[in-house]
Amino acid sequence: MEHLPQDPRPWPVRRDTALQDTVLQTTLTHVTHRLNNARIAAYRHYPSGEAARIRAIARKREAIQDWSVLLDRAEEEITAHGGHVKRAATPEAVGAYVLEIARQHSVKRVIKSKSMVTEEVQLNAQLEAAGLDVRETDLGEYIIQLAHEKPSHILAPAAHKNRQQIQRLFVDTVADAGEEVSEDIQELTRFARNKLRQDFLSADMGITGGNFLVAETGTVVVITNEGNADMVTTMPRVLVSIIGIEKIVQDWDALEDIIQQPALSGVGQRLSSYTTIISGPRARESWEGPDEWHVVLLDNGRRKIHGGPYQDVLSCIRCGACLNVCPVFQQVGGHGYGSVYSGPIGTVLSPLLGGMDAFGELPSHLCTMCYACQEACPMDIPLPHEIISLRETAVSERREPAAVRTQYRLWGQAWSTATGYRRSVTAARLAQRLAIRRVGLAAGWLHTRTMPFVSSVTFLEDWAKKHRRGSS
Amino acid sequence: MQPVYLFVTCMVDSFRPEGGIAAVRVLERRGAAVDFPADQTCCGQFSFNAGYHHEAAMLARHFVQVFEGSDGPIVALSGSCAAMVIHEYPSLIADDVVSTGGTTLEAANWKNRAVLVGNRVVELSQWIMRFTEEPSEIPNPVISSALHQGCHMRHLLKANVEPEAVLRQCGINPVALEDADQCCGFGGTYSITEWKVSTALADSKWDSVKQSAQDHQIACLTSADLGCLLHLDGRQSRLGEMFPVMYLAELIDRADQGTLMEIRGRSVKGGSHGRDTSR
Numbered sequence: 159m160e161h162l163p164q165d166p167r168p169w170p171v172r173r174d175t176a177l178q179d180t181v182l183q184t185t186l187t188h189v190t191h192r193l194n195n196a197r198i199a200a201y202r203h204y205p206s207g208e209a210a211r212i213r214a215i216a217r218k219r220e221a222i223q224d225w226s227v228l229l230d231r232a233e234e235e236i237t238a239h240g241g242h243v244k245r246a247a248t249p250e251a252v253g254a255y256v257l258e259i260a261r262q263h264s265v266k267r268v269i270k271s272k273s274m275v276t277e278e279v280q281l282n283a284q285l286e287a288a289g290l291d292v293r294e295t296d297l298g299e300y301i302i303q304l305a306h307e308k309p310s311h312i313l314a315p316a317a318h319k320n321r322q323q324i325q326r327l328f329v330d331t332v333a334d335a336g337e338e339v340s341e342d343i344q345e346l347t348r349f350a351r352n353k354l355r356q357d358f359l360s361a362d363m364g365i366t367g368g369n370f371l372v373a374e375t376g377t378v379v380v381i382t383n384e385g386n387a388d389m390v391t392t393m394p395r396v397l398v399s400i401i402g403i404e405k406i407v408q409d410w411d412a413l414e415d416i417i418q419q420p421a422l423s424g425v426g427q428r429l430s431s432y433t434t435i436i437s438g439p440r441a442r443e444s445w446e447g448p449d450e451w452h453v454v455l456l457d458n459g460r461r462k463i464h465g466g467p468y469q470d471v472l473s474c475i476r477c478g479a480c481l482n483v484c485p486v487f488q489q490v491g492g493h494g495y496g497s498v499y500s501g502p503i504g505t506v507l508s509p510l511l512g513g514m515d516a517f518g519e520l521p522s523h524l525c526t527m528c529y530a531c532q533e534a535c536p537m538d539i540p541l542p543h544e545i546i547s548l549r550e551t552a553v554s555e556r557r558e559p560a561a562v563r564t565q566y567r568l569w570g571q572a573w574s575t576a577t578g579y580r581r582s583v584t585a586a587r588l589a590q591r592l593a594i595r596r597v598g599l600a601a602g603w604l605h606t607r608t609m610p611f612v613s614s615v616t617f618l619e620d621w622a623k624k625h626r627r628g629s630s
Numbered sequence: 631m632q633p634v635y636l637f638v639t640c641m642v643d644s645f646r647p648e649g650g651i652a653a654v655r656v657l658e659r660r661g662a663a664v665d666f667p668a669d670q671t672c673c674g675q676f677s678f679n680a681g682y683h684h685e686a687a688m689l690a691r692h693f694v695q696v697f698e699g700s701d702g703p704i705v706a707l708s709g710s711c712a713a714m715v716i717h718e719y720p721s722l723i724a725d726d727v728v729s730t731g732g733t734t735l736e737a738a739n740w741k742n743r744a745v746l747v748g749n750r751v752v753e754l755s756q757w758i759m760r761f762t763e764e765p766s767e768i769p770n771p772v773i774s775s776a777l778h779q780g781c782h783m784r785h786l787l788k789a790n791v792e793p794e795a796v797l798r799q800c801g802i803n804p805v806a807l808e809d810a811d812q813c814c815g816f817g818g819t820y821s822i823t824e825w826k827v828s829t830a831l832a833d834s835k836w837d838s839v840k841q842s843a844q845d846h847q848i849a850c851l852t853s854a855d856l857g858c859l860l861h862l863d864g865r866q867s868r869l870g871e872m873f874p875v876m877y878l879a880e881l882i883d884r885a886d887q888g889t890l891m892e893i894r895g896r897s898v899k900g901g902s903h904g905r906d907t908s909r
């Protein structure tokens with residue numbers, strides 16, 4: 159299995175499909191605008207939020223820097239509370255471990271709360287291949303699971319679908335014969351909730367992701383908008399939390415600042431609607447909670463990033479703010495990226511985790527270099543520079559066609575001298591007079607736009623003419 | 631008279647020299663003694679953004695050599711190119727010195743030279759706001775203009791009030807576009823290498839301009855960045871439309887001359903350009 163799932167369709171196909179999908183265009187604009195406006199308003203109405211954000215950045219960067227020590231600490235604490243910790247290097251290792259626990263406990267039905275990391279390791283596919291029933295319980299994840307699709311937004315996995323499509327999907331998949339399904343959003347939600355109730359009650363294993371792992375107490379913190387993680391963590395007999403190792407935070411003091419950020423930047427709330435705190439399996443005197451709790455700490459390429467030039471991406475809290483402001487994301491949506499991680503963060507993270515062979519085109523083709531993401535990111539991750547740096551890697555690894563490399567080299571040489579520059583402007587003017595403009599780099603422009611003409615007298619020539627007699 | 635060094639940018643130089651000529655008039659009318667260092671070429675952002683850092687560094691070093699050794703503001707006719715010089719040059723050049731075998735001392739030296747030059751760079755509307763006196767009275771607007779704020783002006787220079795303020799001083803009512811902070815899709819070479827997405831973004835931007843045209847009486851679309859305007863204008867002209875698109879310096883120059891009322895073109899048509907990117 160590859161480190162990171164990849165859509166087999168090449169970028170041009172993904173792009174054209176998205177650009178022609180009118181439903182996607184409408185729903186995506188709606189969702190991203192709503193979330194982005196909420197983010198801006200949330201910070202505006204919460205003046206001390208900015209100070210918390212600055213502290214959060216510092217603490218999170220420290221936690222990433224010291225993650226070995228902190229992860230050991232977390233492991234000790236979890237074990238002390240009766241939990242089990244498994245360090246997993248690869249997606250297969252996660253799958254194998256979860257299946258082994260499932261076997262020990264004769265698990266047949268699994269319920270999950272929303273988790274990007276389980277998307278990353280394609281856990282559902284691994285469990286289903288072994289004959290388990292897996293049910294996503296976050297509404298958006300539930301929808302895309304029924305549709306056999308991947309999330310199109312880190313936070314809003316079904317952002318590409320409208321309610322008519324969802325209604326039809328429910329009728330075609332989970333509605334009983336003759337059962338009425340309304341197109342009304344409230345009704346759709348109620349319908350899903352009723353269906354999910356049955357799944358909650360019959361599940362033997364719960365699986366969560368984790369937004370934070372607090373080292374000092376070995377606590378896993380999951381934030382949701384629907385409260386489904388509360389049910390996932392309390393109802394089934396066995397609970398597994400799967401967490402990327404970069405989710406580590408040192409203590410509750412740091413958490414207090416950091417936990418506000420995904421809420422503020424992701425959905426524009428001071429605090430997420432539900433915060434689920436998992437500190438261990440059910441204690442002897444307690445009457446709720448799982449009999450067993452397993453925490454899987456996933457590497458899958460993260461350690462390779464640590465200590466290198468991209469270490470800052472490990473501070474990402476997956477709030478999705480960068481997606482909501484990205485012009486390219488607005489046009490092509492999450493599926494355009496061909497990776498479970500989309501938008502600017504996906505553009506950086508996907509090639510780092512999944513390799514340049516698979517995802518090298520993301521930095522070069524899915525960024526206009528507008529810097530909106532840098533301004534939006536609450537964790538101050540320098541996404542544009544990281545994207546440029548990945549482009550530089552592509553250039554130095556000679557992934558660009560030789561002809562393009564040569565053009566840039568000649569361009570650089572010519573334009574670093576005044577005479578070279580003047581000569582090439584004259585050459586361009588000549589070329590366009592001879593109408594040989596449909597070649598080279600310029601061809602792409604002409605498909606959809608008229609080309610401005612190189613002026614018959616450039617500014618420089620005009621200036622030289624006016625100032626020839628040393629009048630300036 | 632305040633000495634001012636004009637950085638005309640390769641795009642204005644080749645494609646819109648009238649913009650540079652207008653800028654000189656605008657500067658001189660406001661008391662600047664304009665010098666144009668004639669050996670200047672291009673800031674190198676095209677290469678830098680595409681990942682060709684050695685090539686970009688060659689251009690950056692050339693730029694520093696051309697503009698250092700004088701004093702006084704360097705007025706850039708593009709917010710994006712100004713941001714490139716100010717924010718990227720110091721580390722770009724220093725890294726390149728090291729990676730091409732130079733010593734760290736040489737790198738530090740170059741970095742310092744780049745910082746000194748960068749500290750002097752301002753975009754035209756920034757220069758007007760910083761170095762000239764504000765008129766005691768804001769004139770009644772003669773026309774309204776849609777204002778497209780380029781992304782690097784907005785996010786890197788954070789020059790988000792200057793263009794508006796300058797327009798107001800000039801009797802032009804600036805109209806912010808719907809979704810003003812959305813990129814127009816130009817993105818330098820992105821407009822060429824990924825022309826489909828680039829064009830889809832241009833179409834969205836025109837949709838916003840049309841919205842403004844419906845809600846306000848706008849005479850034209852303006853921006854401090856010519857690159858965005860060439861891209862947007864090229865798109866509308868391919869679609870057979872002729873809404874006036876005016877580079878900021880030319881618009882100010884017209885205001886100075888009292889010829890704003892003459893801006894005429896066909897107004898933006900209603901309806902959507904659609905997403906047909908094949909045309």
Ligand code: SF4
Binds near residue numbers: 423474476536537
């Ligand atoms: S990169 Fe920043 S903005 Fe994007 S998801 Fe991560 S934390 Fe949020």
